[in-house]
Amino acid sequence: MAMRRGDRWLGAAMFVPALLYIVGLVGVPLILAFLYSVGDVTVGSVGYRFVGLANFRSVLQSSAFRGALVHSFVFTVSAQLIVIVGANILALALRDPFRGRGLVRFLILLPWVAPISLGAIGWKWMLDSIYSVVNWGLARLHLVKPFDPPMWLGEPTLAMISVILVHAWRMLPFSTVILLAGLTAIPRDIPEAAAVDGAGFWRTHFEITLPMMKPIIAVALLFGIIFTFTDMTVVYILTRGGPYDSTHVLPSYAFFAGILGGSLAEGAAVSVFLVPILVLVAWAMLRVAHRTEVV
Amino acid sequence: MATVETRGLTKVFTEGKLGAVNDVNLLTREGEFMVFLGPSGSGKTTLLRMIAGLEEPTRGDVLIGGRVVTRLPPRERRIAMVFQSYALYPHLSVYKNIAFPLRAQRVPEPQRRPKVEWAAALLGIGELLERKPRELSGGERQRVALARAIVREPSVFLLDEPLSNLDAKLRASAREELTQFHKRIGTTTIYVTHDQVEAMAMGDRIVVLDKGVVRQVGSPREVYDDPADTFVATFLGSPPMNLIDHGDVLAGFRPEHLLPAALVEGPAVSITVRVTGVEYLGNERVLYARIQDGRFAEQRLIGRLPSIYRVEIDEGEVVRLAIPEHDLRFFAKSDGRRTAPRSLAWQ
Numbered sequence: 050m051a052m053r054r055g056d057r058w059l060g061a062a063m064f065v066p067a068l069l070y071i072v073g074l075v076g077v078p079l080i081l082a083f084l085y086s087v088g089d090v091t092v093g094s095v096g097y098r099f100v101g102l103a104n105f106r107s108v109l110q111s112s113a114f115r116g117a118l119v120h121s122f123v124f125t126v127s128a129q130l131i132v133i134v135g136a137n138i139l140a141l142a143l144r145d146p147f148r149g150r151g152l153v154r155f156l157i158l159l160p161w162v163a164p165i166s167l168g169a170i171g172w173k174w175m176l177d178s179i180y181s182v183v184n185w186g187l188a189r190l191h192l193v194k195p196f197d198p199p200m201w202l203g204e205p206t207l208a209m210i211s212v213i214l215v216h217a218w219r220m221l222p223f224s225t226v227i228l229l230a231g232l233t234a235i236p237r238d239i240p241e242a243a244a245v246d247g248a249g250f251w252r253t254h255f256e257i258t259l260p261m262m263k264p265i266i267a268v269a270l271l272f273g274i275i276f277t278f279t280d281m282t283v284v285y286i287l288t289r290g291g292p293y294d295s296t297h298v299l300p301s302y303a304f305f306a307g308i309l310g311g312s313l314a315e316g317a318a319v320s321v322f323l324v325p326i327l328v329l330v331a332w333a334m335l336r337v338a339h340r341t342e343v344v
Numbered sequence: 345m346a347t348v349e350t351r352g353l354t355k356v357f358t359e360g361k362l363g364a365v366n367d368v369n370l371l372t373r374e375g376e377f378m379v380f381l382g383p384s385g386s387g388k389t390t391l392l393r394m395i396a397g398l399e400e401p402t403r404g405d406v407l408i409g410g411r412v413v414t415r416l417p418p419r420e421r422r423i424a425m426v427f428q429s430y431a432l433y434p435h436l437s438v439y440k441n442i443a444f445p446l447r448a449q450r451v452p453e454p455q456r457r458p459k460v461e462w463a464a465a466l467l468g469i470g471e472l473l474e475r476k477p478r479e480l481s482g483g484e485r486q487r488v489a490l491a492r493a494i495v496r497e498p499s500v501f502l503l504d505e506p507l508s509n510l511d512a513k514l515r516a517s518a519r520e521e522l523t524q525f526h527k528r529i530g531t532t533t534i535y536v537t538h539d540q541v542e543a544m545a546m547g548d549r550i551v552v553l554d555k556g557v558v559r560q561v562g563s564p565r566e567v568y569d570d571p572a573d574t575f576v577a578t579f580l581g582s583p584p585m586n587l588i589d590h591g592d593v594l595a596g597f598r599p600e601h602l603l604p605a606a607l608v609e610g611p612a613v614s615i616t617v618r619v620t621g622v623e624y625l626g627n628e629r630v631l632y633a634r635i636q637d638g639r640f641a642e643q644r645l646i647g648r649l650p651s652i653y654r655v656e657i658d659e660g661e662v663v664r665l666a667i668p669e670h671d672l673r674f675f676a677k678s679d680g681r682r683t684a685p686r687s688l689a690w691q
Binding site: 236238239241242243244245246247248249252256257260261263 | 396397398417418419423424425427428429431433434435444445447448449492496
């Protein structure tokens with residue numbers, strides 16, 4: 050159908066804000082990041098000189114970067130593993146009605162709705178080397194020595210574990226809500242049929258319920274991977290990448306190198322490293338979304 | 345094989361309210377096909393779910409094969425159930441669906457295959473074993489659900505409205521197939537339905553339920569010809585039994601027993617009615633009428649006249665109809681229960 054001239058103008062006018070928004074906030078920074086990653090930009094300079102892949106070569110040679118790359122994977126995989134298992138358990142526990150279920154659901158959702166920086170600061174206190182309430186509790190239970198408690202954020206391995214656990218704590222509500230939706234979408238008849246057919250809880254869960262939830266688990270997992278892989282809040286607040294760069298992930302390393310370290314080009318090169326990985330995840334996500342539509 | 349018994353079985357969902365199932369005492373016979381029949385909300389499905397172990401009774405006991413199973417989970421009751429939705433496992437092939445109960449019982453793989461094939465062959469779905477449930481028609485799904493139920497040779501079969509998802513044409517043939525199937529395997533079966541045609545056609549005995557209370561247990565002939573109360577009388581039969589207000593009793597008779605006086609032989613009660621409507625249904629005519637005069641004037645009646653009687657009856661006509669005396673049933677007006685027959689003076 051042919052549109053009147055006025056309509057076409059109106060349509061374009063309505064469309065422009067969205068376009069500007071995407072170009073301005075997503076497109077420009079992305080292009081800048083690509084340009085910076087192959088230039089010699091620093092925070093203090095105004096010129097731009099093309100340097101090819103020199104920045105990539107230089108970051109690849111830095112052991113801090115290689116560490117951050119490994120940490121990124123460890124961080125994402127472990128946090129997501131904990132989140133998916135935990136979210137499964139929580140979703141199962143919250144499926145059937147019980148007294149106070151609404152309150153419990155609300156409490157579980159809290160870490161997600163509260164600003165992450167606040168939550169992370171709370172954890173920073175709780176894991177503090179001197180005032181740690183966690184250590185106090187463990188000492189009271191005689192699990193650690195009161196005068197030689199674990200330095201949660203001060204030892205490389207413990208710091209990594211702390212960062213992973215806090216991030217998992219933060220992501221758990223999101224996955225729980227998604228999995229709960231998937232779980233309640235399974236008709237009640239089906240687990241009941243399994244019960245009559247002679248299956249116990251574990252068989253029903255692993256052979257019937259989980260396979261039926263596979264698409265929705267994939268969605269939760271892919272969102273979780275993207276959120277975790279691109280996030281630096283928890284690392285930044287809890288450890289600032291320390292001790293000795295042992296908890297740096299790619300986003301935090303890019304921020305430290307590019308913004309705080311002043312070498313914008315190097316920071317951009319680190320960020321661009323994330324792009325192929327995220328593109329892969331996004332592609333997988335769209336595929337899964339499409340598959341669930343078809344079935 | 346086994347019998348199923350319930351003793352004072354009661355389910356109260358909301359404290360202080362009338363239960364969904366109230367004090368039900370039933371005992372099936374060995375190999376019987378028993379039908380629970382009632383309108384929606386009559387508690388028939390809740391009763392079945394308590395027998396299956398999917399619902400915990402508030403009071404009372406369930407016995408299967410003489411053993412109290414009230415506290416046992418479903419899997420320890422040696423029952424099989426077919427759900428209204430069939431509840432097939434959507435991610436598993438037909439083969440794996442049917443094999444699931446065997447896997448759950450830890451039957452080793454080499455013994456599983458022949459059993460699955462036996463069950464599939466019995467239901468004529470041997471060709472479908474590699475398909476997924478979503479690739480099947482409604483009738484095929486129902487057969488898969490049945491095959492999954494029989495594969496481990498349960499002692500009791502529980503069927504929850506298994507035909508209600510089929511279209512009308514398929515339903516009639518599936519009904520007949522189910523009856524044949526029951527005859528062949530002879531397992532005690534409890535069948536829940538709200539469809540009186542299914543109940544009448546398939547049941548050895550029918551349990552008529554209303555508001556969680558058993559109104560009558562009997563063969564299809566008994567519940568139809570000798571209803572225990574006005575609920576059974578009006579719930580079974582379509583159109584329902586005519587009930588005429590007669591002092592402290594209600595006199596009831598089936599529409600098919602109300603015939604033109606000339607056609608009725610033997611002792612009969614005759615009445616003059618004004619025909620208010622005639623529906624021609626091919627195999628029969630349904631007459632809507634009001635009693636013309638006398639003490640029951642203006643009471644409504646419904647009659648069914650088989651098409652073999654070619655008597656001319658038109659709307660607005662005043663005709664003389666009669667009911668054979670032995671087809672009259674009497675119910676106490678106070679509680680609706682059957683009472684002794686008495687002679688009626690109609691006009």
